[in-house]
Amino acid sequence: xxxxxxxxxxxxxxxxxxxxxxxxxxxxxxxxxxxxxxxxxxxxxxxxxxxxxxxxxxxxxxxxxxxxxxxxxxxxxxxxxxxxxxxxxxxxxxxxxxxxxxxxxxxxxxxxxxxxxxxxxxxxxxxxxxxxxxxxxxxxxxxxxxxxxxxxxxxxxxxxxxxxxxxxxxxxxxxxxxxxxxxxxxxxxxxxxxxxxxxxxxxxxxxxxxxxxxxxxxxxxxxxxxxxxxxxxxxxxxxxxxxxxxxxxxxxxxxxxxxxxxxxxxxxxxxxxxxxxxxxxxxxxxxxxxxxxxxxxxxxxxxxxxxxxxxxxxxxxxxxxxxxxxxxxxxxxxxxxxxxxxxxxxxxxxxxxxxxxxxxxxxxxxxxxxxxxx
Amino acid sequence: xxxxxxxxxxxxxxxxxxxxxxxxxxxxxxxxxxxxxxxxxxxxxxxxxxxxxxxxxxxxxxxxxxxxxxxxxxxxxxxxxxxxxxxxxxxxxxxxxxxxxxxxxxxxxxxxxxxxxxxxxxxxxxxxxxxxxxxxxxxxxxxxxxxxxxxxxxxxxxxxxxxxxxxxxxxxxxxxxxxxxxxxxxxxxxxxxxxxxxxxxxxxxxxxxxxxxxxxxxxxxxxxxxxxxxxxxxxxxxxxxxxxxxxxxxxxxxxxxxxxxxxxxxxxxxxxxxxxxxxxxxxxxxxxxxxxxxxxxxxxxxxxxxxxxxxxxxxxxxxxxxxxxxxxxxxxxxxxxxxxxxxxxxxxxxxxxxxxxxxxxxxxxxxxxxxxxxxxxxxxxxxxxxxxxxxxxxxxxxxxxxxxxxxxxxxxxxxxxxxxxxxxxxxxxxxxxxxxxxxxxxxxxxxxxxxxxxxxxxxxxxxxxxxxxxxxxxxxxxxxxxxxxxxxxxxxxxxxxxxxxxxxxxxxxxxxxxxxxxxxxxxxxxxxxxxxxxxxxxxxxxxxxxxxxxxxxxxxxxxxxxxxxxx
Numbered sequence: 001x002x003x004x005x006x007x008x009x010x011x012x013x014x015x016x017x018x019x020x021x022x023x024x025x026x027x028x029x030x031x032x033x034x035x036x037x038x039x040x041x042x043x044x045x046x047x048x049x050x051x052x053x054x055x056x057x058x059x060x061x062x063x064x065x066x067x068x069x070x071x072x073x074x075x076x077x078x079x080x081x082x083x084x085x086x087x088x089x090x091x092x093x094x095x096x097x098x099x100x101x102x103x104x105x106x107x108x109x110x111x112x113x114x115x116x117x118x119x120x121x122x123x124x125x126x127x128x129x130x131x132x133x134x135x136x137x138x139x140x141x142x143x144x145x146x147x148x149x150x151x152x153x154x155x156x157x158x159x160x161x162x163x164x165x166x167x168x169x170x171x172x173x174x175x176x177x178x179x180x181x182x183x184x185x186x187x188x189x190x191x192x193x194x195x196x197x198x199x200x201x202x203x204x205x206x207x208x209x210x211x212x213x214x215x216x217x218x219x220x221x222x223x224x225x226x227x228x229x230x231x232x233x234x235x236x237x238x239x240x241x242x243x244x245x246x247x248x249x250x251x252x253x254x255x256x257x258x259x260x261x262x263x264x265x266x267x268x269x270x271x272x273x274x275x276x277x278x279x280x281x282x283x284x285x286x287x288x289x290x291x292x293x294x295x296x297x298x299x300x301x302x303x304x305x306x307x308x309x310x311x312x313x314x315x316x317x318x319x320x321x322x323x324x325x326x327x328x329x330x331x332x333x334x335x336x337x338x339x340x341x342x343x344x345x346x347x348x349x350x351x352x353x354x355x356x357x358x359x360x361x362x363x364x365x366x367x368x369x370x371x372x373x374x
Numbered sequence: 375x376x377x378x379x380x381x382x383x384x385x386x387x388x389x390x391x392x393x394x395x396x397x398x399x400x401x402x403x404x405x406x407x408x409x410x411x412x413x414x415x416x417x418x419x420x421x422x423x424x425x426x427x428x429x430x431x432x433x434x435x436x437x438x439x440x441x442x443x444x445x446x447x448x449x450x451x452x453x454x455x456x457x458x459x460x461x462x463x464x465x466x467x468x469x470x471x472x473x474x475x476x477x478x479x480x481x482x483x484x485x486x487x488x489x490x491x492x493x494x495x496x497x498x499x500x501x502x503x504x505x506x507x508x509x510x511x512x513x514x515x516x517x518x519x520x521x522x523x524x525x526x527x528x529x530x531x532x533x534x535x536x537x538x539x540x541x542x543x544x545x546x547x548x549x550x551x552x553x554x555x556x557x558x559x560x561x562x563x564x565x566x567x568x569x570x571x572x573x574x575x576x577x578x579x580x581x582x583x584x585x586x587x588x589x590x591x592x593x594x595x596x597x598x599x600x601x602x603x604x605x606x607x608x609x610x611x612x613x614x615x616x617x618x619x620x621x622x623x624x625x626x627x628x629x630x631x632x633x634x635x636x637x638x639x640x641x642x643x644x645x646x647x648x649x650x651x652x653x654x655x656x657x658x659x660x661x662x663x664x665x666x667x668x669x670x671x672x673x674x675x676x677x678x679x680x681x682x683x684x685x686x687x688x689x690x691x692x693x694x695x696x697x698x699x700x701x702x703x704x705x706x707x708x709x710x711x712x713x714x715x716x717x718x719x720x721x722x723x724x725x726x727x728x729x730x731x732x733x734x735x736x737x738x739x740x741x742x743x744x745x746x747x748x749x750x751x752x753x754x755x756x757x758x759x760x761x762x763x764x765x766x767x768x769x770x771x772x773x774x775x776x777x778x779x780x781x782x783x784x785x786x787x788x789x790x791x792x793x794x795x796x797x798x799x800x801x802x803x804x805x806x807x808x809x810x811x812x813x814x815x816x817x818x819x820x821x822x823x824x825x826x827x828x829x830x831x832x833x834x835x836x837x838x839x840x841x842x843x844x845x846x847x848x849x850x851x852x853x854x855x856x857x858x859x860x861x862x863x864x865x866x867x868x869x870x871x872x873x874x875x876x877x878x879x880x881x882x883x884x885x886x887x888x889x890x891x892x893x894x895x896x897x898x899x900x901x902x903x904x905x906x907x908x909x910x911x912x913x914x915x916x917x918x919x920x921x922x923x924x925x926x927x928x929x930x931x932x933x934x935x936x937x938x939x940x941x
């Protein structure tokens with residue numbers, strides 16, 4: 001009897017938890033139209049000045065409200081030291097706004113934010129990441145916000161402010177590969193002569209290689225060429241890696257000759273340390289937006305908007321450049337900007353495929369899986 | 375009916391409702407997040423999308439063509455690692471507890487130090503040592519012989535089993551040591567009198583008596599390996615070896631679908647249940663293995679003659695591969711500009727302390743370390759006590775249905791930590807506990823409870839029931855039996871479990887990642903972030919600092935305060 005009562009109590013408790021669950025589940029996702037990033041042309045000097053003026057104006061409007069809110073909570077995939085440097089600079093520029101942060105990988109950020117969103121938790125203001133904001137937007141967990149400085153951005157998304165870029169470069173170990181033997185293009189990596197030399201990111205996970213494939217898919221608009229490339233990569237018969245950073249370290253160590261692909265800021269950071277690593281400058285980089293998305297239930301929305309605008313402003317971009325990350329502006333020159341890191345006239349390949357940005361799994365199942373596993 | 379009523383009366387008289395109630399609370403805390411994630415597995419759609427009940431996720435799991443090959447790899451990897459880790463751990467425990475191996479103080483400590491090194495640091499170190507082309511050992515062979523036979527391969531099943539197996543040794547050691555230390559020597563003495571040699575006695579008397587504890591440690595290590603992620607990702611994937619748990623993580627990382635991830639986890643749950651059933655069946659006549667009886671016991675150290683130098687060498691060899699060699703590799707890597715064989719061999723001419731300076735400047739280092747220290751100590755105490763109470767409830771109260779705790783207490787092991795954390799996040803959402811250290815503490819409790827519980831149950835079955843039966847007969851209540859008989863006898867294993875859970879908790883990343891919150895940093899999460907972003911040199915520096923702190927703490931505890939971790 002006693003046992004039965006305890007059991008009943010446990011069932012009632014669990015049932016109440018389940019009911020709460022379905023309550024959250026029933027909450028309808030906000031219907032925000034998904035937008036795909038647009039690659040912008042090089043801005044004129046006027047655009048730079050206009051962006052500066054627009055930033056000053058919006059900053060004056062938002063700061064009093066943000067100060068009243070008093071805080072800003074950031075979830076980010078970036079290194080803690082980077083988040084700390086950025087949030088400290090922001091707090092110094094805008095006194096009275098206390099910043100705090102939580103750092104995790106993209107899957108952890110998405111899982112946490114969506115769980116909080118379903119639970120109606122006003123837990124975070126800004127999601128600072130590459131993959132996460134667009135996935136969260138597709139689930140209705142992002143508020144739409146268009147930056148007033150859009151005219152100076154390399155990649156502009158009308159609902160998610162692009163504050164930095166993930167730039168992928170074709171990277172190699174300088175001790176292991178002579179300049180004459182370097183691949184001439186991304187496609188050339190699939191050449192059988194590189195069999196056994198390539199560290200290949202897993203094309204079936206939402207990582208850099210799949211972003212690259214999505215970029216090339218749009219750029220080429222040629223199914224035969226795309227199929228041949230994937231089949232060529234498969235024919236290299238090299239194991240795939242699920243950790244880009246570990247893969248990069250193995251290329252540095254000399255386990256592999258070519259890194260397919262590496263992130264430009266990592267390559268430049270390592271080059272400065274004297275690591276035997278370099279990238280093929282004649283191969284156009286793949287660019288993917290890093291965004292400061294605003295959470296749909298943000299407790300401090302004005303602070304989040306101000307943060308996004310400040311990050312895109314010249315001052316914010318200097319801070320981002322200071323931590324070694326790539327600028328999102330066309331008019332900002334640094335060691336990691338495409339204009340400086342690649343030959344003049346290099347046209348970057350943007351990742352703009354809407355389906356890939358919002359549901360990478362579906363895109364991969366549709367466009368890569370049949371060829372890769374076929 | 376009469377039997378039930380009698381049981382009820384006995385339970386009331388003996389006061390055994392207290393441990394049963396305590397076990398129910400602990401069991402409830404464990405089972406609630408698990409039920410929540412199980413419910414997720416029968417919902418359609420992804421997080422953020424309206425959900426309905428459906429078997430879609432399970433249909434996808436069963437339709438997965440690769441599932442068998444993945445399971446095959448997982449089972450081979452888990453069984454190999456558990457066998458290596460538990461086997462070596464048992465051997466070390468026997469050497470330390472029962473032999474006259476010289477350098478007693480050193481021999482006692484050497485098997486303990488490797489536990490202080492987080493598994494991922496071992497992964498990195500062994501990759502640098504065993505990688506086919508860039509690995510230190512293969513390059514050394516090439517330098518000596520002139521050819522590189524690619525003798526070692528970190529990216530192989532053997533490489534994976536080696537690295538994770540070594541990480542499993544401390545658990546085997548800590549589980550077996552108390553058992554070997556608390557043997558009823560009469561059985562061994564009888565064997566000696568009958569003319570049996572030490573090795574023969576060890577194989578036919580000593581080791582069979584340690585079977586329950588050995589199986590406990592083996593089951594735990596097997597389940598740990600089954601759900602481990604770092605070794606398969608860092609060493610398996612580059613070698614083309616994929617394991618089952620990768621599917622669970624892909625469901626989270628690629629589809630953000632906790633329901634599907636949980637459905638895949640259910641396969642692990644089924645495997646865990648089978649493993650557990652095997653364990654329960656193997657130990658069902660637990661009295662057979664009882665090594666502590668009411669007749670009194672004392673530990674007998676066996677003189678193994680000149681073999682004592684071999685056993686010393688064996689312990690020292692484990693110390694070398696378990697911590698010394700990987701630790702030295704990490705120290706060098708933390709001080710050189712970057713790792714490749716050429717640069718590695720130039721050490722110390724190219725040494726610098728830049729990475730240590732960077733780590734010490736880390737924004738969350740001090741705060742995170744403080745939080746992880748206080749929380750780990752608390753969690754170790756609470757978890758170990760709860761584990762013993764639950765084991766006591768199962769094996770000593772004789773109450774109907776308490777065997778269910780055997781299952782509940784081990785269940786968290788079947789779930790990948792990230793999946794389990796989602797259940798905990800859902801529980802705390804909307805409560806004041808969300809984003810607090812309490813939530814993180816409960817997460818760590820759920821994650822480490824199986825270790826405390828299995829450790830306690832493995833040890834309790836070694837205590838013959840006649841001890842507490844004597845107390846019950848004399849009218850003792852549960853608190854007398856528990857605090858005056860069970861707990862004092864379990865003291866050796868309590869020390870080991872406290873030490874193990876403290877060390878595991880203080881370096882936990884998997885559970886803490888979703889439960890740590892803005893402003894509530896957890897040391898390991900922030901520190902080992904370096905690994906994730908590929909800054910291995912900084913990670914090595916952070917790891918070295920962390921290890922030095924822990925080694926100093928353990929050494930002070932051992933020598934200054936004469937604290938015995940499992941002795």
